[in-house]
């Protein structure tokens with residue numbers, strides 16, 4: 001039986017096939033109803049494809065619901081290519097983002113889904129209501145209106161290639177569900193996310209499936225993850241938070257810097273800046289990378305000026321005016337400076353050591369809190385395995401990828417959702433168009 005995107009003659013997808021029954025063939029199955037999968041399903045559905053969206057969790061969009069501290073930082077207000085990281089081609093990345101400019105993504109949420117958005121001082125964009133359910137419900141309603149069939153609470157355990165790929169009338173993929181039921185598909189969008197926060201349903205299935213299909217998957221690692229300090233003494237500052245600029249160095253070479261809020265935890269460092277910079281020390285081969293902090297974001301010249309202006313006041317007295325008390329005690333100890341001494345009486349070396357502790361304070365890292373708390377997964381399916389224009393696997397016609405499962409991560413601040421929205425839409429549109437073309441092409445042979 002020839003299966004076309006609009007075919008209404010197939011059995012309903014909800015009559016899932018048991019292994020012994022005739023198999024249902026779905027034109028497009030999207031695996032994973034997270035940010036990327038919801039967009040892929042929605043845009044494919046709107047483009048006329050019959051879409052089944054399968055999701056492990058009983059409720060789709062689990063990560064959207066907990067994101068942004070429970071408020072969903074849905075987008076950044078500005079984005080540059082430099083805000084994203086991949087081992088693949090930056091040109092490829094540029095082309096994917098060019099397909100749906102940020103202003104249009106924002107208009108999609110505001111005008112198409114009808115979710116009012118607000119931009120905060122940090123440049124992050126949130127729903128005006130601070131309620132992530134508006135985003136999830138908006139997407140689910142739009143999917144339903146586009147005819148997408150959602151099947152939540154069903155986990156795919158295997159994805160296999162079947163049939164002869166050149167025959168337009170044959171399904172190309174077989175999905176096996178937990179419990180053994182099978183489903184056949186003409187095309188598949190794999191949008192299963194990474195390994196981070198596995199309780200939201202992303203347990204690395206996409207990486208395993210891609211490897212099993214012979215695709216290259218870069219080593220994965222927790223990114224945007226709280227860090228564990230190599231020096232337990234920082235743990236005494238647990239709960240202290242302040243503004244900071246953190247820089248990452250490989251030797252003398254500065255790799256990156258990030259400024260904003262920073263939080264000491266019992267085991268180390270967290271808060272937006274620590275998370276943002278974490279990938280430099282959690283990625284494979286990052287052993288040589290050193291993080292240093294400039295407290296309050298002041299550079300050495302600024303701290304030097306403040307210390308020199310202190311005159312007859314004590315070191316601790318001046319520093320406590322701008323820095324938390326417990327941090328002052330720690331920095332003075334680190335610098336081996338006499339905290340009670342008048343600033344004017346510090347030796348040049350003591351002042352130099354103090355300035356270093358204030359403007360370039362080493363944050364030695366012994367590890368990270370892992371996928372349990374990481375916001376995203378670095379590494380993943382190599383970008384050069386996909387055709388940039390469609391996000392279809394070069395070697396497997398009909399298989400598309402979107403979102404975190406690919407080797408792309410963004411800074412903290414809405415960039416990871418931006419990637420998920422843009423790549424999801426792109427994969428969905430491309431899959432729907434290819435199905436249309438396949439339906440009109442005469443069967444080969």
Ligand SMILES: Cc1cc2nc3c(=O)[nH]c(=O)nc-3n(C[C@H](O)[C@H](O)[C@H](O)COP(=O)(O)OP(=O)(O)OC[C@H]3O[C@@H](n4cnc5c(N)ncnc54)[C@H](O)[C@@H]3O)c2cc1C
Pocket residue numbers: 031032033034035036037054055056057060061062063064066067068069072073074075154155156157191192193194196197200201202203204205206373374375376402403404405413414415416417418420
């Ligand atoms: C605590 C936290 C807060 C975050 N806050 C923000 C933020 O404010 N802004 C931002 O930009 N980013 C944020 N992120 C990152 C962002 O959530 C992710 O980058 C984004 O959700 C990735 O989208 P995705 O669709 O690729 O993957 P996911 O959102 O992980 O979705 C993948 C989906 O696939 C499903 N799935 C997986 N395997 C299977 C299977 N075998 N069968 C069926 N279904 C399957 C999963 O259940 C899941 O629903 C946050 C992440 C975390 C963990």
